[in-house]
Amino acid sequence: MSSGERQSGVDRVVDIFEELLRSREPIRIGELARRLEAPRSTLYNLVNRLVAADLLEVMDDDGSVFFGRAMQLYGTAYAETNPLQRHARPLLETLAAGSDATAQLCALRHDKYVVLDSRSGPSLFRITTDIGVPVPLPWTASGRLLLGHSSPEQISALIPADDYTLPDGRVIDPQDFLTDVAKSRDDGYCVTLGLSDRFTCCLAAPVRNPRGEAVATLCFVVPADQPEARRLELLRRLIEASDRLSRHCR
């Protein structure tokens, strides 16, 4: 009755959603309260409202909660309406089918890189990054392009120190990364070989808004052993598609 801060219900709802996205699997209400450091009674109240609205669903086996069907409908409405996403979809399909590779639409979210949409070619069965899963920017070719409009100071301030450490333990020098960002911006594309994964090659091209800032990227994910000629061909297609997408989004 004297200490504890009070938080708005709406903000708490946002926290719930973000925690569920991070977890990617149902969470029990008690566990949710612990992770968000929120009172249990508050969470029961909020979760019940959200379940009634179908924004969340309770798993009837153990009472844990996850996103509900309404989310799917809202998300689809967004994807169908947003010009970037709407125009990207057919392009991704063409890229993936025509080049038999995994094609992705990527963007910046908070201080990380996320895949927004992804298509795979027919013969390919590689595991591709899940949509919406945050990935450190220095791990990716797209990350270098997405930071093109930021100053070195902004970039240094944005990226957590840990994010320069690759999954295999190697560490990227922040200075080298800044150089990469500048070079990628000038080149208009970025290619990484064996970066986030020793056997993967990523090719990325920027989707730019009218002010020239990279608001998203299109990228290919292919095995690292592809011949040079094929990589160049993939890059050509990618740049053509991203230029087209840039024109659609003004």
Added chain:
Amino acid sequence: MSSGERQSGVDRVVDIFEELLRSREPIRIGELARRLEAPRSTLYNLVNRLVAADLLEVMDDDGSVFFGRAMQLYGTAYAETNPLQRHARPLLETLAAGSDATAQLCALRHDKYVVLDSRSGPSLFRITTDIGVPVPLPWTASGRLLLGHSSPEQISALIPADDYTLPDGRVIDPQDFLTDVAKSRDDGYCVTLGLSDRFTCCLAAPVRNPRGEAVATLCFVVPADQPEARRLELLRRLIEASDRLSRHCR
């Protein structure tokens, strides 16, 4: 300072989302306030929070708002996690490609029918119902299946009188509709010819939970002039796929 009801911010947020889904295009905040009969100051407060959380986006040209990128990520997380949706996707692809028709996953939402996911065959360019758009239950084959576990009283209470009127003005007799529902439940499928659209044939089969209730349907949408033999073949594939999906969802 004495009249007006007060509403919870969370409930208002839900109202905002539902109104945006209905509208399917950006709405200005003033207009939103009018439609929801909510104070403008409240909406500015809520919308600003939601925009900050990326659940909503403001269109920079005219200040109207619509769903934001976070919705897409949450919705995708749902679709990838929910067993029904996850297993339905490859089935829809197989159905659509193998039969060159539009295949849809449908379910009940409030007192209407909605498409949850949809794939079209290669040669087909028919306009298909948008995902998430509510359609009166009596207009559809799936609607008849989805009500299979409800009593006649429940059905009569659920369906608004206007929903028995088809787009072309014809009116369905509620008694006939109840008969259709019972027959569809017993048959284990439902076919409609020229119902919601004079030139369209809908074939639907139920996805049942372990208790035998139709929690969703798979359906084909094809031109009405298809030969009987093809319709039977489509129905056979549909029933096989929906049985498979039912097994996956227990």
Added chain:
DNA sequence: GACGGGCGTCCCATATATTGGACAAACCCA
């Protein structure tokens, strides 16, 4: 130029949503 209407922001009062706590029932593990 005056006018009407919508937009975005700010401010205060109060109705109420948030909160901590307490409770019984269910659960798990020893």
Added chain:
DNA sequence: TGGGTTTGTCCAATATATGGGACGCCCGTC
């Protein structure tokens, strides 16, 4: 069986979010 933990529900108190109103601004129209 029995102690420790978790679950879901309920309650009363108060910090605060909601709602009403007022303000200046911009933009079309008359």
